[in-house]
């Protein structure tokens with residue numbers, strides 16, 4: 001069996017063919033909850049919903065009792081007719097029978113409504129808790145686990161849990177109670193005939209004992225593999241522009257195909273398991289039915305049971321088949337719900353961002369002291385970084401691709417935490433600052449800007465909700481929004497929208513171009529007013545006209561703030577106070593443009609080659625990336 005390096009091996013199934021250059025992402029990077037955690041959740045759910053659960057089960061039980069009275073009445077009817085009775089009595093029995101049927105239907109309908117309400121309540125609460133929990137995770141943790149697994153837990157797994165609670169739980173409870181009641185009714189009617197039922201027990205017990213653990217493992221694997229499919233789909237659609245630009249389409253199709261193949265193989269496995277289990281369940285109902293008929297016939301001939309008892313028992317035994325099948329097949333569904341619940345609750349195991357009190361700051365200087373960082377334990381991508389950045393300073397970071405520039409930016413902005421050394425803002429360790437305070441100090445601006453589904457106003461104010469005392473005063477607040485839009489050159493665009501600030505934008509509403517999305521993000525930043533910005537190639541993905549527009553907006557934003565810019569193009573490095581040159585995770589040169597040129601080191605080489613390229617290309621300036629030259 002061959003596996004590609006990123007592929008999760010699947011027990012009991014072959015993995016993707018060796019020719020596939022990339023497998024689906026490894027499954028199960030997020031943890032799973034254990035049995036004790038699932039039990040604790042179930043206990044809390046039962047306590048919280050005790051009233052509704054009792055009502056639901058009570059209604060199901062009432063429907064059930066009404067359903068059981070029917071065969072008894074029919075039995076009496078058959079015997080009365082055989083023994084000779086009045087039409088009045090037959091009419092009375094028939095009318096009672098109809099009344100019982102109506103009562104059964106009404107109770108069953110009310111019970112299903114309650115079960116649905118219960119399922120929806122649980123679904124809503126589970127999703128809310130999940131989203132709250134995920135939003136409380138450290139950003140680095142969310143980045144590390146990827147969005148596919150999180151998405152599938154919040155959507156398909158939550159749906160499966162809902163389905164389990166709405167359908168499987170009441171059906172299992174109903175089926176179990178039906179079996180007990182029906183068995184009791186058979187015992188009451190004729191203990192002798194009840195004996196035949198025991199013949200079904202070995203078929204049901206042995207096959208379920210064999211099936212259950214195998215199915216549990218297969219379902220857990222299936223959900224993780226379905227998350228992989230979602231991860232590849234999400235990654236491909238989210239990075240559609242990059243996929244197209246780099247011609248990654250065929251590779252993504254192969255990755256998707258490999259992920260789907262794994263799902264198909266696991267589905268084949270679960271289906272195969274069912275092909276053994278389901279026929280055994282059929283035997284568990286058919287063998288006792290045949291035996292009861294046989295014993296019943298003999299006993300009736302010998303006068304050991306009456307016709308009424310025999311009719312009722314035959315009807316009861318026939319009625320046993322459905323709840324028995326329900327019980328076992330819905331426990332199968334419940335297993336899927338259980339696997340989904342383990343995945344949903346697994347997020348609770350991730351480290352929590354503990355609420356921290358705001359720290360007193362001594363100014364707004366940034367300082368890195370002996371900083372080292374690795375994404376994993378094996379390799380440090382940053383090491384021995386000491387750097388002081390004064391308030392209001394403009395620092396540009398250049399270096400080859402992979403030198404560690406973006407990582408440095410993330411550490412400065414507190415997105416990742418240094419694995420060695422300390423990053424300080426105003427003297428305080430960034431890891432001790434609460435997120436709200438940190439974001440008023442420093443914000444990372446990248447080339448990817450998300451437009452949130454909502455109005456333009458929502459998109460502008462979501463970072464500042466509660467920050468400003470005047471937020472409640474509509475006009476003053478709007479004036480600030482318009483001022484921010486003017487500053488980032490977006491006011492004309494906002495005025496051209498059908499409902500101005502109240503126009504719905506983002507996914508599913510009016511589309512927003514990448515440059516407008518970036519300008520909107522800059523306006524949002526302007527409103528949240530951080531002291532320092534880390535700009536990580538904020539305009540790199542835009543075409544040159546859009547990029548110029550965003551850069552003009554940026555110029556307004558950076559006024560009066562500390563700015564660390566990570567760049568590949570050297571167009572504006574001369575304006576920087578200092579330039580840091582990175583190589584292999586270290587700062588190898590640091591100084592002003594003139595100082596570094598005089599030093600004639602890595603920066604000077606980079607500058608000269610860039611300058612030569614610019615001259616040879618004429619007035620447009622080189623579009624080559626610094627990375628290719630350092």
Ligand SMILES: Nc1ncnc2c1ncn2[C@@H]1O[C@H](COP(=O)(O)OP(=O)(O)OP(=O)(O)O)[C@@H](O)[C@H]1O
Nearest residue numbers: 375376381399400401402403404405406407408627
């Ligand atoms: N999320 C991640 N997980 C693991 N390794 C990573 C991750 N992000 C970056 N790296 C690795 O860390 C090193 C530094 O990457 P980084 O993105 O900081 O460099 P960079 O100088 O910004 O590169 P570029 O100019 O291409 O953006 C590289 O070897 C990169 O492969």
